[in-house]
Amino acid sequence: MVKRQLDGPVHSLTRSVVVAGPFPPPVHGQSKNTQIIASDLAKMTRVIKADLSPGSMHRSLGYHLRRSALTVRACVKLVLNGLRPRPALYVPADGGLGLVYTIVLVAVGRVFRHSIFVHHRSFAALDRSSWLMKLAVSVAGQGACHIFLCRKMREKFIAVYPGAYNSMVSSNARHVIARSAPPSHSPALRIGLLSNLDRAKGLYHFIKLVRACLALEVPIIATLAGPVGTSEDADAIARARAEFGERLSYLGPVYDSEKDAFFSSLDVFVFPTEYVNEAQPNVVFEAMSFGLPIIAIERGCLGEDVTPACGLLVRSGPEFVDAAAVQLKAW
Incomplete structure (x- = not known):
């Protein structure tokens, strides 16, 4: 059973938050969203960026070597941030085997007394159960807050990975403003x-x-x-x-x-x-x-x-x- 469902943003002006995720470049949905979250948090509290983007979408040995080095660098930032009052870690959960990097970051964050916020942005581990995601949930612990993009996502996650943890829904729609477009005069x-x-x-x-x-x-x-x-x-x-x-x-x-x-x-x-x-x-x-x-x-x-x-x-x-x-x- 989920411990608590949160309907509003969680923030504090006294926190120091490590945002560990891919930042542009390259520009893709994940990196763009990480940048938006970091910018929003920076309006409310201190943000320490830990860029995990290896600079390419192509998976290769070089990709994982760069990603591993960036994860180690992010862990160093977590250790140092743990010396500050009320440290927090925000991390988007990777998909597939990339969850190993997420688990490492969450584990270091917990050891150095960070509040943990895991943002789920993939259905891959919901369409079929993942032992890595089970491990990530366990490592994050009962005090972690799991953030989902919609109610369906939260419900599926709870069904596949039951446990006692906090959760909230934060849709990507909140980052988009209404625009106007000229009327179409095209016959096609x-x-x-x-x-x-x-x-x-x-x-x-x-x-x-x-x-x-x-x-x-x-x-x-x-x-x-x-x-x-x-x-x-x-x-x-x-x-x-x-x-x-x-x-x-x-x-x-x-x-x-x-x-x-x-x-x-x-x-x-x-x-x-x-x-x-x-x-x-x-x-x-x-x-x-x-x-x-x-x-x-x-x-x-x-x-x-x-x-x-x-x-x-x-x-x-x-x-x-x-x-x-x-x-x-x-x-």
Whole structure:
């Protein structure tokens, strides 16, 4: 049983908080969220950043050597922070074997009397039980506060990892402000995908959707944006552009004003993710902040965040293209 459920933010002006997680670069959902949390905490208390980003998303021996060195450096900061009054550790829980790094940080934090705040941002350990996550919960102890992105996430976690610990829900939606977009005068329906463009994040579903819409004579203009994962993915985009001509464009990575312009140019945001660690993608809230309806595969918290009034959720990848094409034709 969960010891306590907290509905509001937990903070103190007298705390000294080590924020141990990936910071940009590279820019991705995890690093962006860690930066936002650190900035928010810095408005209330002292923050000590412990950057765990090895500078690349590519897993290799070099990646893990750099990550191990950064974890050791973060542990040193925890030891020193333990000399201050009321020290605290905020750490996003890694996915998969990366939980080993989380466990090490939490263990050192506890030894040096830190209050522990573990932010869960992946459903990978919820869709199937993980012995590493069980160990992480045990090491964090009953005094730890586990932070979740939505109620569904908290409920699944409690069911898979029962125990006595504090918990709270803090949605990524709180970091997004409402925007305005100019009305569309395009005779075509403008759809887009912004993500790390690879198979897991829905690149190939998106390309198949464009093909299906054109076969149904749905007048669409499609736009891809974001970094490309591999040469195979780049080749797939090049072939699709050759096939669809002016109906498909690729912008590359977009940030800040370019990202705003991307969302402003759309009528529908498409997000066919099957990424195993998907939890609550910021990009969906960003699209919704521009008033865009969403068509996505139901992963993580999306079933709670994207209601029928906000668009269409498809239960699985094999069903996605047909269901999305029918919905776009209806619109």
